[in-house]
Amino acid sequence: xxxxxxxxxxxxxxxxxxxxxxxxxxxxxxxxxxxxxxxxxxxxxxxxxxxxxxxxxxxxxxxxxxxxxxxxxxxxxxxxxxxxxxxxxxxxxxxxxxxxxxxxxxxxxxxxxxxxxxxxxxxxxxxxxxxxxxxxxxxxxxxxxxxxxxxxxxxxxxxxxxxxxxxxxxxxxxxxxxxxxxxxxxxxxxxxxxxxxxxxxxxxxxxxxxxxxxxxxxxxxxxxxxxxxxxx
Amino acid sequence: xxxxxxxxxxxxxxxxxxxxxxxxxxxxxxxxxxxxxxxxxxxxxxxxxxxxxxxxxxxxxxxxxxxxxxxxxxxxxxxxxxxxxxxxxxxxxxxxxxxxxxxxxxxxxxxxxxxxxxxxxxxxxxxxxxxxxxxxxxxxxxxxxxxxxxxxxxxxxxxxxxxxxxxxxxxxxxxxxxxxxxxxxxxxxxxxxxxxxxxxxxxxxxxxxxxxxxxxxxxxxxxxxxxxxxxxxxxxxxxxxxxxxxxxxxxxxxxxxxxxxxxxxxxxxxxxxxxxxxxxxxxxxxxxxxxxxxxxxxxxxxxxxxxxxxxxxxxxxxxxxxxxxxxxxxxxxxxxxxxxxxxxxxxxxxxxxxxxxxxxxxxxxxxxxxxxxxxxxxxxxxxxxxxxxxxxxxxxxxxxxxxxxxxxxxxxxxxxxxxxxxxxxxxxxxxxxxxxxxxxxxxxxxxxxxxxxxxxxxxxxxxxxxxxxxxxxxxxxxxxxxxxxxxxxxxxxxxxxxxxxxxxxxxxxxxx
Numbered sequence: 001x002x003x004x005x006x007x008x009x010x011x012x013x014x015x016x017x018x019x020x021x022x023x024x025x026x027x028x029x030x031x032x033x034x035x036x037x038x039x040x041x042x043x044x045x046x047x048x049x050x051x052x053x054x055x056x057x058x059x060x061x062x063x064x065x066x067x068x069x070x071x072x073x074x075x076x077x078x079x080x081x082x083x084x085x086x087x088x089x090x091x092x093x094x095x096x097x098x099x100x101x102x103x104x105x106x107x108x109x110x111x112x113x114x115x116x117x118x119x120x121x122x123x124x125x126x127x128x129x130x131x132x133x134x135x136x137x138x139x140x141x142x143x144x145x146x147x148x149x150x151x152x153x154x155x156x157x158x159x160x161x162x163x164x165x166x167x168x169x170x171x172x173x174x175x176x177x178x179x180x181x182x183x184x185x186x187x188x189x190x191x192x193x194x195x196x197x198x199x200x201x202x203x204x205x206x207x208x209x210x211x212x213x214x215x216x217x218x219x220x221x222x223x224x225x226x227x228x229x230x231x232x
Numbered sequence: 233x234x235x236x237x238x239x240x241x242x243x244x245x246x247x248x249x250x251x252x253x254x255x256x257x258x259x260x261x262x263x264x265x266x267x268x269x270x271x272x273x274x275x276x277x278x279x280x281x282x283x284x285x286x287x288x289x290x291x292x293x294x295x296x297x298x299x300x301x302x303x304x305x306x307x308x309x310x311x312x313x314x315x316x317x318x319x320x321x322x323x324x325x326x327x328x329x330x331x332x333x334x335x336x337x338x339x340x341x342x343x344x345x346x347x348x349x350x351x352x353x354x355x356x357x358x359x360x361x362x363x364x365x366x367x368x369x370x371x372x373x374x375x376x377x378x379x380x381x382x383x384x385x386x387x388x389x390x391x392x393x394x395x396x397x398x399x400x401x402x403x404x405x406x407x408x409x410x411x412x413x414x415x416x417x418x419x420x421x422x423x424x425x426x427x428x429x430x431x432x433x434x435x436x437x438x439x440x441x442x443x444x445x446x447x448x449x450x451x452x453x454x455x456x457x458x459x460x461x462x463x464x465x466x467x468x469x470x471x472x473x474x475x476x477x478x479x480x481x482x483x484x485x486x487x488x489x490x491x492x493x494x495x496x497x498x499x500x501x502x503x504x505x506x507x508x509x510x511x512x513x514x515x516x517x518x519x520x521x522x523x524x525x526x527x528x529x530x531x532x533x534x535x536x537x538x539x540x541x542x543x544x545x546x547x548x549x550x551x552x553x554x555x556x557x558x559x560x561x562x563x564x565x566x567x568x569x570x571x572x573x574x575x576x577x578x579x580x581x582x583x584x585x586x587x588x589x590x591x592x593x594x595x596x597x598x599x600x601x602x603x604x605x606x607x608x609x610x611x612x613x614x615x616x617x618x619x620x621x622x623x624x625x626x627x628x629x630x631x632x633x634x635x636x637x638x639x640x641x642x643x644x645x646x647x648x649x650x651x652x653x654x655x656x657x658x659x660x661x662x663x664x665x666x667x668x669x670x671x672x673x674x675x676x677x678x679x680x681x682x683x684x685x686x687x688x689x690x691x692x693x694x695x696x697x698x699x700x701x702x703x704x705x706x707x708x709x710x711x712x713x714x715x716x717x718x719x720x721x722x723x724x725x726x727x728x729x730x731x732x733x734x735x736x737x738x739x740x741x742x743x744x
Contacts, residue, residue, distance in 0.1 A: 049648055070654025081645055086667035099650075100659035147653075 001025070001060035003046070003151065003183060005209070008055030010045060017041050017204070020055075021211035025150070028177060028184040029212050030198035032191070033205045034229050039187040042202075042209050043153050046185060047076045059151070070099070075144040077157040082140035083128040089115070089139050090124035096143035114142040118172065134165045138172070145176060152177060154186040170197045191230060195219065205229065245577030248570050255625060256592060259600020260475065266468035266603050277470060279445060280453040284477070287363060287438075287449065288431035291370035292424045298371065299378035299423070300416065302523045305516035306379065307386035308504045317520065318383070320527055321376035326679065326733050327531075327726070328686025329373075329436035330703045334710070334722040335530025336360065336369055336441075338537060345533070365441035366449075370434065374427045376527055381426070385419040386412070398505035407506050425485050432478050433593040436688040440707070450474040451595045458693055464603060471596040478593060531726070538723025541716050549721045552705035553728065556685055559620045559701055560732060563684040566624035568677050571631035572665070575639035594689035597622050602693060615694035619701065622690045627680035634679065638672035639665070674740015678733035685729040702728070 005019035017038040023029055031039045044050045045057065048069035057065045059073050075096070083092045093114060097107045115124055118138040128136055137158055144152055154173070158166045174197060177184045188194050194201060200212035205225035222230060306318065324332065339345050340360045347357040360368065389411055397407050435451040442448060448456070450470055457467040507516070601618050605611045611618070642665060650664050666673070688703035695704055702725045709718035 047648075047652060049651065068654075069648070069651035070656070072652075074652070076648075076652045078649065081649060084646060084649070084664065084667070087663060091663070095653050095655065095663070099653050099655040101663060 004056075004058040006056040006058060008045070008052045008057060010041065010050060010052045012041070012050070015041075016207050017045075017209065018207060019045075019209035021202070021209065023183065023185070023200075023202075023212060025060075025183050026181050027200055027212075028174065028198050029186070029200045029202055030194040030215070031185060031187045031202045031204060031209075032189065032194055032229070033203050033225070035189070037204045038207070038209070039204050040155050042204055043076070043155050043185060043187055046072075046151070047074050047153055048072045072151075073149045074151045074153050075147040075149040076153045077137075077140045077144055077155070079156045079159055082143075082157075083136060085128050087127075088124065089120065089126050089128065089131065092128065092139060093124075093143045093146060096145075096147040111142075111146055114145040115139075117145060117176070118142045133161055134169065137161065137169050141169075141173065141176065145180070148180075150181075150183055152182045152184045154184065156187050156189065159189075166193065167196065173197070191219070203229075245573045248573035249577065252570060252574070252625070252628070255621065256597070258604065259597045262600040262603040263468045263471045263475070263596060266465055267472045272466065272469050273473070276445060276448075277453065277473070280448045280450050280470070281473060281477070283363070283442075283447060284432060284434075284449045284451075284474075287366050287370070287434070287447075288428050290363075290367050291374060291431040292427040294367060295371050295374040295378045295427050296382075296420060296423050298375050298523075299382055301519050302375070303379045303382035303386060304412065305519045306383055308507055309513075309516050309520070317524060318380070320524065321379050321383075323531075323730075324373045324376045324527060326682035326686070326729060327373075328688070328703055328729050329369075330440070330688050330706045330710075331534055331686070331722045331726045331729075332372055332530060333369060333437065333440045334537075334706070334719060335532075335534045336365075336372060338533035338719075339530050340365075340368065345529075361441055361443075362447045363442075366434070366437055366447060369437045369441055370427075370431050372526065372530065374430065375523070378423050378427060379523070381423045382416070382419060385415045389415055394504055394506075402506065404507040404512060425481075429478070429481055429485065432481060433474075433595075435593075435595055435692075436703075436707075439688075439692070440710070450477065451593060454595045454599060455692060458599065458602075464606075467599050468603065471593075471599045474593055475596050534719065534722050534726060537716075537719035538721075538726075541720030542723055545720050545724065546717060548700070549702070549705055549709075549717070549724065552700045552702045552721075553724060555616055555700065556702040556725075557728065559616055559623065560681045560684040562617075562620040563623040563627065564677050564681040564736075566621065567627045567631050567680040567684075568635075568673060570624065570628055571635045571676060572639070572673075574628075574632060575636040592625070594622050594626055594687070595693065597625065598690035598693045601690070611694050612696040612699060615691060615696070615699045616701070618694060619687070619691045620684070623684035623687050624680070626687070626689075627683045630683070631676040631680050634672050634676040635669070638669050642668040670740045672740070674736050674738070677740070678736035681732040681736055682729045685732055686725065 002022040002024050004022045008017075008019045010017045010019075015038070019042065031042055033039055041050065045052060048064075048067055048071075051065065055065075056063055064072055083089075084095075087095075090111060091101060094101055094103055094108070094111050097103055097111060103111070112124065115121060118141050120135060120138050120142060123131065123135065123139075128139070131139065140157070152173075158169045161169065170193060173184070173186075176182075186197065188197075195215060198215050201215050201218045202212045203210045203218075203223065203226050205228075210223070210225075218226065306314070337344060337360065340358065341347070342357070342360075344360075350357050359365070393411055394407070397411060402410065433451060434449055435455065438447065438449040438452040439455065442452060450473060454467050454470045454474065457463045457470060507513075598618070601622070602611050605614055605618070646664055646668070650660055655664060686703055687701075688707060691701045691704050692707075695701075700708065702721065706718055706721045706725060709715075709721055
């Protein structure tokens with residue numbers, strides 16, 4: 001049972017986006033397209049920040065169109081602002097378990113394990129400002145881990161990192177997604193990231209989100225919209 | 233269709249909005265119900281209406297006209313203590329009116345410094361009572377306010393423009409013509425309007441410095457109809473006239489566009505290359521010194537005259553101080569809670585609430601509340617709770633002005649993150665709103681506490697000899713010509729108001 005976009009139309013002022021496709025579970029899918037085409041809008045739709053004018057969004061056959069963001073099967077990592085600056089790394093991650101920060105001993109241990117998994121052992125009492133950019137991304141990932149939701153939505157999550165660090169983070173997400181059998185949706189504007197990370201690609205252009213295609217296939221013979229975006 | 237971020241609690245916000253509307257609407261309905269016919273306006277009432285308008289127009293123009301050169305001097309000079317001077321310009325906003333009156337009397341009054349000087353020079357003395365006294369007091373409060381509003385305007389001119397002007401060899405005249413003039417044309421109407429609106433509802437100033445058939449504002453006329461004639465119908469009719477006046481002025485303000493925002497005047501320093509000649513320097517230095525003296529001298533006189541009696545104040549003053557503290561704290565809690573709840577449902581309350589707050593007068597609300605309560609129990613018994621409630625309502629627009637933009641910023645920066653994590657209600661409050669907004673909440677609480685502490689409005693209508701807040705007690709002491717005790721109590725009030733403000737503001741900023 002997939003993530004289904006059933007004849008969805010979303011309108012924001014004079015901008016509109018249509019999507020009628022499905023995404024197969026446990027796949028890593030990149031969302032690419034020209035800026036302003038609606039890549040982030042598509043993710044906001046999945047995460048529940050926007051509701052469509054028409055159509056239905058279903059996960060495993062269940063209609064989730066009207067669910068609030070916190071009730072959706074989606075963990076999200078944003079481009080920036082993933083951590084509350086006034087809370088410690090531990091608290092930031094623990095919010096993923098319980099939004100009122102009431103954790104049992106077992107849950108606390110789980111948070112510490114997640115921190116360890118992303119390579120932040122011993123950093124739990126620090127504030128986000130005391131972490132490097134890469135470490136901040138890891139903390140956000142640790143929270144997505146403990147949220148334990150089947151869909152992981154990433155909105156250009158590592159855009160602020162250098163190339164080497166970004167590649168490292170993408171590999172880490174790929175590993176973790178594999179362990180957790182997550183469905184990953186990642187907005188990106190870098191074809192190299194997409195080739196490195198994604199199994200499938202959704203092209204968003206001209207007010208439409210196309211059905212996903214195999215990454216290797218799509219880069220071998222890009223459709224018109226993607227060709228214009230990639231350039232010569 | 234876009235979805236809004238999840239508010240702390242939608243129903244709490246809506247309930248608060250409804251409650252505020254009811255608290256404002258019910259007294260007004262009561263006033264309208266009791267007011268006996270439109271034909272009832274006598275010549276004294278027309279005189280009050282005329283005086284209200286005249287003093288408000290004069291106060292607005294004098295304040296703004298004087299503020300222009302002062303703000304310009306502040307904007308183009310950098311010197312030690314500049315920040316302190318900008319801060320000082322914010323002080324009158326939270327200064328209890330009755331304390332300012334004490335200070336102004338000590339400087340401009342019969343036995344004051346100025347008359348002493350004139351007397352020594354063999355010149356005739358001046359009188360502070362009447363129209364010019366009322367305008368003087370309003371200028372004392374609003375010259376600093378106008379200065380801060382205009383300073384904001386100067387700070388909005390980009391630094392690059394001044395650089396370009398310097399490169400083109402423009403002097404102060406050309407800069408006024410090409411840079412400052414256009415900014416002033418845009419900002420002056422808003423500053424004038426805001427001060428006009430504030431002065432329309434002047435009560436305590438008119439109560440102490442005005443009076444008589446030639447210097448009575450509508451608010452004062454309401455009070456007199458109430459206290460001296462106990463003519464509820466006439467008080468209600470006057471309240472209705474006052475309401476019509478401020479609401480129509482408020483609507484004009486809405487039509488004209490923005491009413492100037494409060495706060496601001498960050499003390500930003502812009503490098504300037506013009507007006508470097510000694511004449512200009514002397515001019516600006518003189519202007520700033522005069523403005524500082526105008527604000528500081530009355531305050532210093534209150535401190536000077538009050539200090540000797542501060543330790544030996546009569547017991548009723550301490551009782552009143554305690555009552556005032558209770559009223560201020562209760563009103564602050566109500567006001568901040570309401571502001572947070574309102575900010576969480578709507579992001580654009582600021583403008584509307586700002587105008588509403590200036591337009592609704594405490595005396596009108598007080599009259600309405602009296603009419604509602606009177607058939608049930610003695611209004612005097614409820615004097616303090618009603619005062620706290622009305623004070624909270626009056627401070628609400630200012631608290632909203634501080635809290636609403638910060639709330640919107642917090643939600644913009646972190647709202648989506650909190651939404652995906654399902655943080656709602658108390659959790660959202662405790663782990664997102666409070667840590668992010670404690671600075672703004674502290675500042676808003678400080679403002680509201682100081683405003684409530686110094687308020688002399690509704691309490692004057694309701695109180696009996698048994699009950700008083702500190703401002704009312706100061707006024708009673710003045711009325712009994714016990715000026716020594718009045719000065720001591722005034723100093724106590726000054727310390728408590730500024731102390732509460734500083735305490736809340738510091739508490740919010742500490743560790744934030």
